[in-house]
Amino acid sequence: MKTADGNPSLISIRGLTKTYGHGSMAFQALKGIDLSIRRGEFVAIMGPSGSGKSTLMNLLGCLDRCTSGSYQYDGIAVESLDSVALSLLRRHALGFVFQGFNLLARTSALENVELPLLYRGYPRAKRRTMAREALALVGLPDKERNTPAEMSGGQQQRVAIARAIVTDPSTLLADEPTGNLDSVTTQEIMELIKGLNEKRGITVLMVTHEDEVAHYAKRIVHVKDGLIEKDHVKLDHSEGSSQ
Amino acid sequence: MIGMLGNAFLIALREIRRNLTRAFLTVLGVVIGVSAVITMVTLGEGTTEAVKAQISNLGSNLLMLRPGAGFGPRSGGAGVPLFTEDDVEALRDQVPGIAAIAPVRNTMMSTIYLQEARNTSITGSTIDFFSINKWSIESGRFFDERDLLNASAVCVIGTTVRKELFGGQDPIGEKIRIGKASIEVIGVLKSKGQAGMGDQDDTIVLPLTTLQRRLGGRTSSRDISQISISAEDGTDSDFLIGEITSLMRQRRNLQANQDNNFFVFDTRQIAETLSSSTRTMTALLSAVAGVSLLVGGIGIMNIMLVSVTERTREIGIRLAIGGTAREVLLQFLVEAVTLSCVGGVMGILLAYGLCTVLSSVIQVPFTFNFQINLLAFVFSAVVGVVFGFAPARRAARLDPIEALRHE
Ligand SMILES: Nc1ncnc2c1ncn2[C@@H]1O[C@H](COP(=O)(O)OP(=O)(O)O)[C@@H](O)[C@H]1O
Ligand SMILES: [Mg+2]
Numbered sequence: 001m002k003t004a005d006g007n008p009s010l011i012s013i014r015g016l017t018k019t020y021g022h023g024s025m026a027f028q029a030l031k032g033i034d035l036s037i038r039r040g041e042f043v044a045i046m047g048p049s050g051s052g053k054s055t056l057m058n059l060l061g062c063l064d065r066c067t068s069g070s071y072q073y074d075g076i077a078v079e080s081l082d083s084v085a086l087s088l089l090r091r092h093a094l095g096f097v098f099q100g101f102n103l104l105a106r107t108s109a110l111e112n113v114e115l116p117l118l119y120r121g122y123p124r125a126k127r128r129t130m131a132r133e134a135l136a137l138v139g140l141p142d143k144e145r146n147t148p149a150e151m152s153g154g155q156q157q158r159v160a161i162a163r164a165i166v167t168d169p170s171t172l173l174a175d176e177p178t179g180n181l182d183s184v185t186t187q188e189i190m191e192l193i194k195g196l197n198e199k200r201g202i203t204v205l206m207v208t209h210e211d212e213v214a215h216y217a218k219r220i221v222h223v224k225d226g227l228i229e230k231d232h233v234k235l236d237h238s239e240g241s242s243q
Numbered sequence: 244m245i246g247m248l249g250n251a252f253l254i255a256l257r258e259i260r261r262n263l264t265r266a267f268l269t270v271l272g273v274v275i276g277v278s279a280v281i282t283m284v285t286l287g288e289g290t291t292e293a294v295k296a297q298i299s300n301l302g303s304n305l306l307m308l309r310p311g312a313g314f315g316p317r318s319g320g321a322g323v324p325l326f327t328e329d330d331v332e333a334l335r336d337q338v339p340g341i342a343a344i345a346p347v348r349n350t351m352m353s354t355i356y357l358q359e360a361r362n363t364s365i366t367g368s369t370i371d372f373f374s375i376n377k378w379s380i381e382s383g384r385f386f387d388e389r390d391l392l393n394a395s396a397v398c399v400i401g402t403t404v405r406k407e408l409f410g411g412q413d414p415i416g417e418k419i420r421i422g423k424a425s426i427e428v429i430g431v432l433k434s435k436g437q438a439g440m441g442d443q444d445d446t447i448v449l450p451l452t453t454l455q456r457r458l459g460g461r462t463s464s465r466d467i468s469q470i471s472i473s474a475e476d477g478t479d480s481d482f483l484i485g486e487i488t489s490l491m492r493q494r495r496n497l498q499a500n501q502d503n504n505f506f507v508f509d510t511r512q513i514a515e516t517l518s519s520s521t522r523t524m525t526a527l528l529s530a531v532a533g534v535s536l537l538v539g540g541i542g543i544m545n546i547m548l549v550s551v552t553e554r555t556r557e558i559g560i561r562l563a564i565g566g567t568a569r570e571v572l573l574q575f576l577v578e579a580v581t582l583s584c585v586g587g588v589m590g591i592l593l594a595y596g597l598c599t600v601l602s603s604v605i606q607v608p609f610t611f612n613f614q615i616n617l618l619a620f621v622f623s624a625v626v627g628v629v630f631g632f633a634p635a636r637r638a639a640r641l642d643p644i645e646a647l648r649h650e
Contacts, residue, residue: 119564
């Protein structure tokens with residue numbers, strides 16, 4: 001699949017729908033989404049609460065299954081994969097950052113970051129080195145022994161980001177990564193994500209409802225009532241990113 | 244696969260360390276279950292063994308004639324006639340099927356050797372007493388016909404008396420003081436062991452004549468408190484009891500409307516009573532053991548259910564960062580198996596300790612029963628694994644996002 005400018009799409013979804021529940025309780029959260037994202041893009045998904053942003057992110061992150069439609073990730077037909085293949089796709093290609101951090105309790109930052117590497121079967125020494133590098137990259141080199149309970153929200157989110165990027169994924173998905181953080185911390189986290197996108201070429205998909213946060217992205221997709229309302233590339237990105 | 248297992252083992256150990264309280268409580272449940280079952284069954288079996296040994300020590304064809312109307316409150320006391328040596332002679336001569344018969348006189352007396360003193364059961368009887376009661380000699384000799392005739396100052400002692408009075412010293416030829424008399428020890432009886440009916444080796448046996456003439460006090464009357472009889476092989480003991488009863492009624496001139504003022508019983512009756520009471524006890528112990536297993540199992544289940552929310556979320560996290568359901572489950576399985584096995588081994592060790600202590604306290608033999616150890620271990624391991632693993636299995640079937648949403 002090629003986009004207009006000739007670059008191959010990393011992500012390409014067509015007519016994606018998601019219905020929660022059955023029968024009279026059924027609720028269609030996504031009503032047919034078409035979206036193409038190229039490698040290296042930084043996309044913000046915006047929209048009012050309940051518009052289906054998280055639902056879309058979970059589908060893009062292969063954490064949930066769509067009701068109908070097609071989803072191609074790097075040429076793979078995701079909608080036809082079984083749960084094992086989905087796990088392997090998440091393991092090798094995707095990194096997910098949650099609004100609620102979702103770190104393992106009573107587990108040190110280092111061990112939390114090491115976790116995805118364990119499933120890759122890397123030896124201990126290699127895991128340690130990679131996890132330390134990731135923690136250093138997110139600015140927490142001195143917190144590796146702390147458990148989540150011993151860290152601030154911003155620090156926990158940094159650990160979560162380190163865990164998401166330690167495997168060097170091609171895509172980082174973040175659902176309101178700054179939703180639980182104050183404005184100063186938000187800025188720091190967004191600079192971090194922006195740096196990952198620019199310096200390491202990681203494709204970033206991020207949900208937010210804050211304009212200031214969305215400003216860091218190069219492209220903003222607006223979702224409303226389960227449909228894409230507006231999809232535009234920001235022209236003023238180079239000047240306006242860090243105001 | 245090996246790598247995957249090793250990996251799962253690594254993660255599982257990390258999980259155990261991370262949730263020490265949960266791990267401890269799970270192990271505790273298994274330990275309680277395993278040790279309770281093994282201890283109960285082992286002690287139950289030991290008791291049964293002890294009772295069996297006791298019964299075979301009694302002899303299979305032993306009858307006893309005692310004054311009174313039976314065991315219990317009405318049995319003894321004033322006015323109940325004792326027996327005489329003439330009774331013994333009459334029974335020997337007139338009742339067919341008697342192999343041996345011995346008059347018995349029992350009393351408790353203090354015995355002294357040098358500085359050591361203790362109260363011991365003293366029995367005066369004849370030579371047949373030893374064969375009827377299946378006593379054999381460990382060292383020295385039994386007293387003989389001449390000792391009986393002369394009322395010689397001799398006795399044989401049980402191993403408990405030897406141990407208590409003489410310690411490690413050879414008692415043969417030594418003199419002990421019994422009541423007013425100084426009596427020479429001429430033999431030591433081979434131990435019959437204890438259990439159930441008290442220590443049978445805490446006894447001194449001397450010629451009946453010696454007891455009557457030398458010891459003084461109440462023992463000097465010629466009354467006989469009990470007659471021990473062994474039946475010839477193949478004699479029906481009910482028939483024998485009938486014969487003895489009718490002869491004794493006749494000798495005592497009891498009218499048809501008068502109750503017996505003596506009673507005869509045989510060891511079979513004792514054996515039946517004892518084995519039915521051990522059966523009851525074994526059933527009771529098994530019930531207690533079953534309850535402990537159940538309690539252990541419920542404990543494990545509770546702990547696992549309490550942590551199911553946290554576990555489900557954790558499974559969601561592991562799936563979300565790329566673990567497959569199988570890998571995540573393998574980790575939980577390894578964790579449950581590890582905890583259950585650790586608990587099982589600890590339970591067996593604890594049971595071993597408990598059995599060693601308790602079997603010496605209640606004085607039953609301790610035999611290691613491999614089967615019950617295995618059974619208890621397997622059962623508890625299964626309980627641990629099922630309850631530890633089942634919630635994880637349900638969670639791992641969910642899509643990651645559902646597991647993460649679990650409240
Ligand atoms: N698991 C679920 N079961 C039923 N309805 C759901 C579920 N998750 C989300 N929804 C519904 O789907 C709609 C979109 O939800 P979501 O994607 O979380 O919105 P957003 O993230 O944009 O706030 C909402 O109306 C929400 O109530
Ligand atoms: Mg949301």
